[in-house]
Amino acid sequence: MATITQQALSKLAGIFAREVPFNRVLGLEFRDLDPEKCVLSFKMKDELVGNFVTGVLHGGVISAALDMAGGTMAAVSVMHSNPLTHITELGRKLARLSTIDIRVDYLQPGRGEEYFATATMLRTGSRVAVVRMELRNETDTLIAVATGTYMVA
């Protein structure tokens, strides 16, 4: 069976990181993309602070990073289930990929130097993908968890 190459996945990551304007605002980097798991990271910086008293990460940054990790996992899933699809058609499919809904649970204040958003597949199908995500800091503290449903058809 043909499988998606690591090269194609790296290309996908590069496009997402460079070409999505808001991902540049967040400073998202793609660390690991494989059929089972996607990991994104970003560093703490002043613009991402939500609470000026405590200096913790803005909840919106957390949900944005988790949604991006989930959407990327769904995209990788689309690529894997379409291994022989031409890159142009694949691009069209990926451009149509969208978040249907997401739930984020904030467990601990977002403190740390660097954050890691990890996504794993819960359910994959021809139309909908359900993905579980979590955000940890550099000391592995679990800051937030999320579940997202994505349209992948």
Place this chain on the structure above:
Amino acid sequence: MATITQQALSKLAGIFAREVPFNRVLGLEFRDLDPEKCVLSFKMKDELVGNFVTGVLHGGVISAALDMAGGTMAAVSVMHSNPLTHITELGRKLARLSTIDIRVDYLQPGRGEEYFATATMLRTGSRVAVVRMELRNETDTLIAVATGTYMVA
């Protein structure tokens, strides 16, 4: 009964808009704050784009704006239930206010010139507030809805 003044609410809005770094990134403005409803707005700009093919708003921007509207509604609720509390103590209470969880449903692609995030209370108590939010554009298209649970104790 003592009630919170419009002046105090405007002060709250000013602090949130100016002092929360990530809100400045999003360009959030506070349009309407009253005991029943909070309305925030922000204008489309290049940094907020999520899909470089279609140019629509990043899902993370949508959830951040909705969470901010919900959190502000919860803060206004705290102020209303503590009308005689000194501003310093009130500030302490508001600094502890946090999102427990949020669910966002993305209904339409985020297209438009300007967006309005509206929040209304679903449940208010001494410890937890549940808030409903929605995002519309300048033509009143419903783009997303959300429900958030906030710790207000």
Place this chain on the structure above:
Amino acid sequence: MATITQQALSKLAGIFAREVPFNRVLGLEFRDLDPEKCVLSFKMKDELVGNFVTGVLHGGVISAALDMAGGTMAAVSVMHSNPLTHITELGRKLARLSTIDIRVDYLQPGRGEEYFATATMLRTGSRVAVVRMELRNETDTLIAVATGTYMVA
């Protein structure tokens, strides 16, 4: 344009109420089914109690009734978008209809003699429907709200 008849909708309601065993356990009745809104009702009875100290409705009964109202709304939506489909094929489509996810917010303890679960469409498409639901008692107290995502393809 051909539209679904009220007779067909009543038939659907009859099948759902009689043939779904767990709906008989709950005592669900279909009160109103139209393209915009679905209303189900059920009466309080001993088996539905969740808290034996306070005698309130079990949270699982609330979520089951809300999910049923949402799923019915999605089914009515499928029927409306397939007005010329033969009843056999329609039955096949409806048998495949399923809940992808649901979020329920419990706002007030479930007290009352009779409960009304109302569903309205938030988003409808060829593959996924997003429905908003609420549960009220006979005095119109809002007990719970929910949002459900349904596979309708």
Place this chain on the structure above:
Amino acid sequence: MATITQQALSKLAGIFAREVPFNRVLGLEFRDLDPEKCVLSFKMKDELVGNFVTGVLHGGVISAALDMAGGTMAAVSVMHSNPLTHITELGRKLARLSTIDIRVDYLQPGRGEEYFATATMLRTGSRVAVVRMELRNETDTLIAVATGTYMVA
């Protein structure tokens, strides 16, 4: 440090299983209750069927069982953080325990002979507990996952 005894936990399980009427409808049994994890089980039976064509479990049964597992986990957490509290006062605390919100993701049709609802703590505090739940059948197929937020104060 005083800790809650296994005897007290068994007593709690017995009360929940016998005295909550709707739990008897579902046939819920408490299999494992410890500070880290709660496991409930129930057997397939005709009344629990949701789809009369395919014979699968009603979604409402799934969410009810998951909510019960989550609420029990939260109750065990309350008992553990109040090891010296008199049983009467503890009973009062537990009677006030309530679900704030729950999200359920349905991953696979509910097929099987017996089902196991497992709950683990995500966040525990003096006022709110966040619990993760999953439902598997006797062949360990993952049927649904959920996250619930509970008021424990």
